[in-house]
Amino acid sequence: MISRRHLLGGSAALGACVALPALAQSQPLRIGMLTVKSGALAAGGRQMEDGFRLFLKERGERIAGRAVEFVVADTGGQPALAKTRAQELVQRSNVHVVVGPTAAFEALAINDYLQEAAVPFLCCSAAAEDLTQRRLNPWFVRTSSTSAQPCHPLGEYTARDLGYKKVITIADDFAFGQEQTAGFQRTFEAAGGTVIRKLWAPLNVADYGSYISQIGDTDAVFAAFAGANGLRFLRQYAEYGLKQKIPVVGAMTTVDEGVLHSMGDEAVGIVSAGWYSAALTGEANQRFVSELRKQTGVDPGFYSAGAYSAGLALEAALTSIGGKAEDKEALIAALRKVEVGNDPRGPWRLDNYGNPVQNIYIRKTERSDGRLVNTVVKTYENVSQFWTYKPESFLAAPVYSRNEPTKL
Template sequence: MFNRRKFLASAAALAASQIPAISRAQSDPLRIGMLSCKSGALASGGKQMEDGFALFLKERGNILAGRQVELIVADTGGQPALAKTRAQELIQRSHVDLIVGPVAAFEALAINDYLAEAKVPFLCSSAAAEDLTQRKLNPWFVRTSSTSAQPCHPLGDYAAKELGYKSVITIADDFAFGQEQTAGFQRVFEANGGKIQTKLWAPLTTADYGTYISQMSGVDAIFAAFAGANGLRFLKQYSDYGMKDQIPVISAMTTVDEGVLKSMGDEAVGIVSAGWYSAALPTKENIAFVDQLRKVTGVDPGFYSVGAYSAGLALEAALKATNGNTGDKEAFIAALKKVEISNDPRGPWKLDNFGNPVQNIYIRKVERKDGRLVNSVIKTYDQVSQFWNYNPEQFLASPVYSRNDPAKI
C-alpha cells in the first residue's frame, strides 16, 4: 500500500544524502588557526599580528562570505619546534580550515613541509623567508607580507643613487630574516657601485651592542636590520655612544617599524628605511585603518598588524570567489592565489606566480609630527617584485640569500 508520508520522508532523505558535503560545510564555522608569539624577543610582533587580524574580523562582524569565523590562536614562543607542535595541534585537534601567521621566518620554515603534506592552506602574514616563495614552493602557501629582501633591494638602489653612499657597514640579527635582508641590500647596493666594508651579526637575544658599535667607522652609513625590540635597543645604544651625528643609519623595514617606533626618541629621527607600508600613507583606506587600530591599541599599525590585516583581505576575496566554500581545498587555494587587492591600507598588490605580493615599496624617513614619530614617505618604487629587476629564472638559479651569499666584495 502506498504511504505518501513515508515516500516523502524517504525522498527527502535521499535528496539530503546527495547534497555535496562541501555545500553543508559552508554553513559550518570557518575555523582559522593563528600561530602567534606571546613571549621572547618577537612577542611584540605576535601581539600586533593578532591586533591586525582581530580588527579585520571585528569590522566584518566576525563573518566572512556568510560564514561565522572561529579564530584559534596558538603560542609558538618564537621556537621552531614548538611552532610545528602548535601547527599539528591546530590541524589534528582543532581541525582548522587554514593557518595564518607565524611571526618569524624560522618558524615558517619549520612548519612549511608539514603543512604541505597535510594539504592545509598556509596564509603567511609576516614570516618573510625567501625560499618559501622561491626554491622550496609549497603549493598550499600564500604570503601577504614580502620576502625578507624585497624592500631592501630598492633601499640598496636608493642608498647608492640618491643618497650617494659609497661604503656601508651592515649589522643584523643573526637569523634568516636579518641575513636575507642584508643580502638583498648588499646585492643591489654593490651592483650600483657601493661597497660593503664589514658585515656584523648579532644574536637575536643580544642586549648590549657595544662591541659591535665599536667596530663602526670609516664608512658613509650603517645598514641595520633588526626585528622586534632589537632595533629599539641598538638605536638607543648607537646614540648613547655618540654615533648618531657621526655616521647615519639606514635600515630595513622592521628596525623602525611603527610597533617599536612608538618607544623610540630622538635616536630614530632622520633614519631612512624601506618597507611596503607606512602608517603615514595618506590614502583613505590607510587613514581609516590607522584611526580604527589606534582606538583599539593606542598606537600606529606597522609590519605585523598590516600583514595580518592583508591576510584577512586576501582570505575574504578568496572566500567570495568560492562562495564561502573551503571544503574543496584545491579550488580554495587556487582562488587565494589569484587575489588582487585594491583596498589595502598599504596600497594595491597582487600575487606573482610564486604566491608572493608584487607591491609598492616606500622609502621612508623618520620624522616627528604631532608629537609622535612617523615614517614619512619620501619616494615610492611602484609594484616591486620579489626578484627586483632580475630575471626570475636567473635569480632562482643562484643560492638563496644567506650570511655569505652574496659574498662581500
C-alpha cells in the first residue's frame, strides 16, 4: 500500500524532474576565462578578454537565451598558477566551460586536469601542437590554430614566391616559438630552402643584441615572437642597421595588430602569415574592427579574434542543444561539430581532432590611413593543421620542437 506521504513525495519528485530543464535554463551560463594580466604576455591576455567581452556585449550578455556570468582569472603566465586558477574556476565558480588560456605552456599544464574533470575546454589562443594531435583530449576544442599551422604556408611562400634560399630563424624559447619555427623550417626546406641557423631567446629577454650580432650571410630572417617581444626585437633589429640589409619574415604574432600600433618604420615591409588580419574586407570583420577600435583605440589581432571566435563557436554549439550547458557531453559534442560562417576572419570548421580548417593569409605590413596594417597579399584556403600531409604520416613523426624536424 502506498501512503499519502509517499504518493505526494513521488509526485513532488516527478514535478522536480520536469522542472529541472526549466530551472537550468533560468540559471546563468557560467563561463570562465584564463588569461594573463602581467608579464611579457599581458598585452595578449588583455586583448583576449576584450574580444570575448565584445562578443558578450553584442548579445546583451546572453547566449542561447541564457544570461552569462563571466569569470576572469589571471594566470600570471605561469603554468602552476594556471592549473590553480583552472581548479578554482571549476570547483569554486562551477563554470560550464573554460575559455583560454593565453600561452601554449599554460594549456599543456591544465589539459589533463580539465580532461579528468570532464569540463569543456575552449582554447582560443594557446597553440600547442599536440593538444589536437598526439595528446587528444575529448573535452578540448581550439578556435585559433596550432603554432605551426600559419607557418607551413609561410615557409613555402618564402622559398617559392619570395625566392629566398637561406634563412636564419630567431624565436621565443618556449613551445609556441619552437613549434612555429619547426613548421616554417619543414615547408621552407621542402620547397628548396635551407635553415642555416636557429637562435632561441628567453621569453622575458629585454636585449636582443647578442642574438642579432649572430645574424649574417643569409637571405632573410624568420622571427617568431609573442606579446611585446616582436616589438622589442624589430626595434633593436632596425637600430643595429639590419633592416635595410636582411629582410624579416614573421610568424603571425610577431607583427600582431595588438602590438603593431606601438611599432614604427621597423615593421614596414615585413611579410607574415596568419589566420586573421584586421585589414580583411568582409562585412563581419569591418564591424568587428570598428567596434573594438572604439573600445580600445587600436585594431584587434590574434588574441582578440581568437576569443571572439570562441564566443561564436560556443553560441553555435549551445543554440544547437537548446542552451543546456549542464549536459556537458552534449555541449562538447556540439562544439566539436561547429562550423562558423560569420567569423571576422572568414569561414572555418573543425577537423576530426578539434582544430580549425581555415584560410591562412600572407600579409605585408604597410602604412594606411596613418596606421600600420597587415595587408593581405595572398590567401591559402582551407589549410589544415597537417598542411598537405596525411594526418597518419604527420602524427607518426615526433611533435615539433627545438630539435624537430631537424637538429640544428
